[in-house]
Amino acid sequence: MNNPESRLSEYIDELNAEQEPEKHRGAADTPELEKLLTTVRAVRSLREPELPDPGYPQRLAKAAAQSLHQPAAPKPGFGSRVYEMVAGRFRRRWVLPPVAALVAGLLLFAVLTSWNGLFNRDVVYAMEKAVSKLSNYHGVLEMRSKNAAGEEWLIRRVELWSDGEKYAVRQDDGTLTVNNGERKWQVRAQSKEVALLPLAPDPARNGFDLRDEAKLANQYPHTVVGPDIIAGRETLKLEISPPGGLAYYLWVDTETNLPIQLQTAMQNSLQTTYTFVNFAPNTLIDPIIFTYQTPEGYKVVEKDPGQLVATVEEAAAISGLTPLLPKEAPARIFAFKDRIVFDYGDATIVEAAARGPFNPAPNAALGTAAGGPLEVWWERLRWRQEGLEIQAEGARRAELARQIAADFALPDSGKKLVKAQVQVPVDMEIAGANQQQVDRGSSPWHLDPLQVALTFVNLKVSPEGIVGEPKIPMSYYKLAANNGAEAVVEVSGGPVKKVYLQRLVRQDETGIWSVVGYDQ
């Protein structure tokens, strides 16, 4: 691993581990590489410094005081620290907690007030950190809509409790949905019933997920608009601009660094604002809210909520399936009549019997797994193996999928698929307008490479326009490759043999496809 690419990567790894790269791995041996290392340090200066462990100033004081008491001792040289002998061996001396210096605070304040726009990354970085440290919260979330005429109305108001993986949501009508990690249920006040719901997998809880918003804010370009007061709290308003889409706004509480309001772009003359009108992060939540109980006079409704089982064998007996288990043992196994769910905390594997043909979502990227196609759709992987349809979701989905399918390979979006004989020029203004149209919910066919290819080919055959059934029907088109950024569609009839497409505006599942070339 001595090539410059690996050495540069190792250097970044060392800095990310907060270690001195030159001490542990040696450093640049060419001016070119040193220039890149300098660039790495420069880019890294955009993030907040990693502060020492508690007690660092006290350690400094001891080290400095000791040096004065030992005048004859050699001055500390390169890379030296002050060590002491403990139990016959040397160790670094570390004690007591840190105190933030006023100087730093004043400097930061001065910089923030005069250079506000430069610190977007800090606001978003602080938000991402605060969200990652959020252990629980209780709040009231309001969803309001506004039309183009400026009329605003309340859609709904929900009360939320979240504690790690546990959560509870109370709707306006009194319906309470709770997931306490062991079971999930819904208390329906109006019909006086308690419905037991499948525990896993569990889709999103509401329209304003703090973790998702922090992640998106970080992914997309963003700027600080300025300070604002929301629900009586001081906030910073951020403008988030998804590539090719309309900007939306996020308000971040300056005290907690957590997002407390989200306002969507005006889509189809409608704009929605999600606001935490009450929000208490890292608070005390009464455990009774997550305790399952049937209120008096309520009946229990059950529709295969699944059951927690101890072994794979039990799960196999209940579901009638022969599951494929990753090497790593799951934290919990849920068995249903027709499927098995392996829960890893940060990922879920669902296995069910494969039925009918395997049809990946049209705008999903395609990799390979178990010798067949692997659907990569948002944060979900899906493939077929040994008569099972397997779905992996969550942060470690790829790692676990690889443990099931040895030949598992994600699509390589860096790979060039477009090798067209005939280039097709694309008007980016039209592509941008099409993307915004799709963002508003119109013309979703732009998201499907097969549909885009079909339209393109049939317009070649009938330049005057497609009337009635297309001359080269959909059954002639086959998605040969899709790496998320580029796609190739093979056509088994007509004048065009292959259509090459690219996501030119946005390279994710919301990005439209444009034809950039074809083979005759």
Add this chain to the structure above:
Amino acid sequence: MVLVIGVVDLRKAREGDLRVIEQICLATWEPLYRFIYFKVQNREEAEDITQETYVKVLAYLHEHKASGENLPGFMKTVALNVLRDRWRQKKRRGIAVNIEEINPEEASGMDHQKAVTQRLQIENAMAKLNREQRDIIELRICKGHSVAETAEIVGKTQAAVRTAQYRALQALANILDGDD
């Protein structure tokens, strides 16, 4: 903020009074540490250099019966000298480093201004990269993800991420150099 140290306290600090030295450290360590971290971008080295700076500053005050006037500025100058010494030693060991980047004569206030300007330049340069290059640099350097994590997020192989990050940094370095 100007750190005010009384004559008696300074005398005690010079004599190695742990309580007074601790007070000075508590009031001054963080800006100095941040200043050094900005240069070296890792905690291990920043802690070492901060410690070495305090040892040198107190030894200097002790030996020269110095007044302690503008202590934070003086400490930054000492820190820059320590940094320069260390980088010279690295150079002697065959490691190419850009010594010109470290200039002990620059005033602390100017250095802060320079940091803000540098930030602006880097953000502007990053904005000129294509989306894939920017994503890779942000994931690997700004957010600190591993190659494996980055590969999973961007849907590439680890080797492709290493290659892409190398090219992205080359492009960024050229933009910062004004080549592009």
